[in-house]
Amino acid sequence: MADIFLARAQTDLGVSRLVVVKQILPHLAASSEFSDLLITEAKLAARLDHANIVQVHDLGRIDGFLFIAMQYVEGFDLAELLRRCTRTKTALPVQYALLIVIETLRGLDYAHRKTTEDGFALGIVHRDVSPSNILISFEGEVKLCDFGIAHANDAVTNSAYSEDVIKGKAGYMSPEQAEGQPLDARADVFAIGIVLWELLAGKRLYKASPEAGSLLEQAKAARIPELPSRSLPLEEQLFAVVKKALAPNRDLRYPNARALLAELERYVADSKLIASPIRFGEWLLDRFGNELIHQRRERERAAETLEEEATEPGGPDEVEVSVSGVSSKLLPPPEDVAGGPPGPSSMASSSRVPMASLVTESGQRMRGAVWFVVAGLLLLALLLYILTRS
Ligand SMILES: Nc1ncnc2c1ncn2[C@@H]1O[C@H](COP(=O)(O)OP(=O)(O)O)[C@@H](O)[C@H]1O
Numbered sequence: 481m482a483d484i485f486l487a488r489a490q491t492d493l494g495v496s497r498l499v500v501v502k503q504i505l506p507h508l509a510a511s512s513e514f515s516d517l518l519i520t521e522a523k524l525a526a527r528l529d530h531a532n533i534v535q536v537h538d539l540g541r542i543d544g545f546l547f548i549a550m551q552y553v554e555g556f557d558l559a560e561l562l563r564r565c566t567r568t569k570t571a572l573p574v575q576y577a578l579l580i581v582i583e584t585l586r587g588l589d590y591a592h593r594k595t596t597e598d599g600f601a602l603g604i605v606h607r608d609v610s611p612s613n614i615l616i617s618f619e620g621e622v623k624l625c626d627f628g629i630a631h632a633n634d635a636v637t638n639s640a641y642s643e644d645v646i647k648g649k650a651g652y653m654s655p656e657q658a659e660g661q662p663l664d665a666r667a668d669v670f671a672i673g674i675v676l677w678e679l680l681a682g683k684r685l686y687k688a689s690p691e692a693g694s695l696l697e698q699a700k701a702a703r704i705p706e707l708p709s710r711s712l713p714l715e716e717q718l719f720a721v722v723k724k725a726l727a728p729n730r731d732l733r734y735p736n737a738r739a740l741l742a743e744l745e746r747y748v749a750d751s752k753l754i755a756s757p758i759r760f761g762e763w764l765l766d767r768f769g770n771e772l773i774h775q776r777r778e779r780e781r782a783a784e785t786l787e788e789e790a791t792e793p794g795g796p797d798e799v800e801v802s803v804s805g806v807s808s809k810l811l812p813p814p815e816d817v818a819g820g821p822p823g824p825s826s827m828a829s830s831s832r833v834p835m836a837s838l839v840t841e842s843g844q845r846m847r848g849a850v851w852f853v854v855a856g857l858l859l860l861a862l863l864l865y866i867l868t869r870s
């Protein structure tokens with residue numbers, strides 16, 4: 481649905497911060513149905529101000545490109561963290577798994593309860609709670625991103641989900657969402673219930689296969705196997721919570737994120753599986769800190785290359801960089817790719833994250849001035865040369 485860029489926002493006085501720019505693919509931005517809904521949803525998301533939600537800074541349109549600028553969370557998304565855990569044979573301690581789900585639920589609860597200034601419920605539903613939308617920073621913070629974006633996407637793709645969209649979404653869909661019914665907060669409860677189930681089971685809940693059927697068919701049927709025992713303290717209490725979050729009939733489910741959050745917090749207190757974000761951050765740095773340093777170096781090198789090339793005639797080419805250990809392309813700023821082919825769908829590309837450093841207007845003005853002075857000096861030298869020759 482979009483290309484994701486890492487960008488540097490810079491003010492005239494030199495204040496600089498990294499932000500993420502999500503640039504909606506041109507064919508979607510061109511659809512007024514999609515754009516209208518996305519703008520409505522993104523405006524709602526921009527009102528959300530909570531530690532467990534990625535802050536939306538800006539929503540805009542430049543040269544026909546629709547974009548959302550948001551806070552950059554340096555770390556991994558949960559899908560990437562789990563891949564790394566598998567690759568390095570590192571078990572994610574259960575107290576951190578519970579922390580991730582509890583923190584995500586805090587963000588969801590805040591969003592579900594959000595009202596207008598006059599106190600009217602906004603009825604916000606995330607619709608795409610899944611590991612790739614749960615971001616984890618090296619400070620141990622957990623932040624949910626892409627609020628409401630799925631809603632706009634559903635509007636244009638509902639009738640014909642593509643394989644890629646299904647791969648990204650159906651694995652975490654409630655049965656009512658898979659059936660295309662109107663949704664409320666309970667759909668998000670089910671989705672985070674699947675995330676919790678998978679973290680406890682150490683495997684995916686639904687896997688597409690000829691016997692089991694497609695992910696969408698499995699989501700519609702919502703057959704949830706019993707969790708395998710891990711000999712956790714008060715395990716039955718925890719498993720009962722997961723079962724209720726995953727009740728196929730939404731009337732039997734927790735009515736909202738707050739009710740599930742309260743039960744999980746009770747379990748964590750009773751079982752003493754308490755974890756702090758600080759400890760979690762230390763654990764992440766201890767296991768994956770080297771990769772963070774590597775990632776930062778690569779990013780700085782790539783940004784420098786891009787900024788150097790931006791000053792040269794012809795502009796920058798693509799530069800290979802590695803984000804979260806995955807090779808990606810560093811693309812020129814958006815205006816330079818306007819004529820190019822559309823990028824990959826984000827649903828299919830959580831591993832391919834193009835990054836770009838957007839050159840600010842003041843930076844461009846500065847470079848223009850430098851070129852002007854250099855050209856002037858050259859002209860002067862040429863004039864002097866001609867004069868001395870004659
Ligand atoms: N604000 C952000 N800060 C850091 N990384 C982000 C941010 N937003 C998205 N990402 C990364 O980019 C990936 C792709 O994002 P997205 O386009 O939403 O695709 P997906 O459908 O996989 O969630 C995310 O899974 C995450 O790893």
Ligand SMILES: [Mg+2]
Nearest residue numbers: 612613625626
């Ligand atoms: Mg996403």
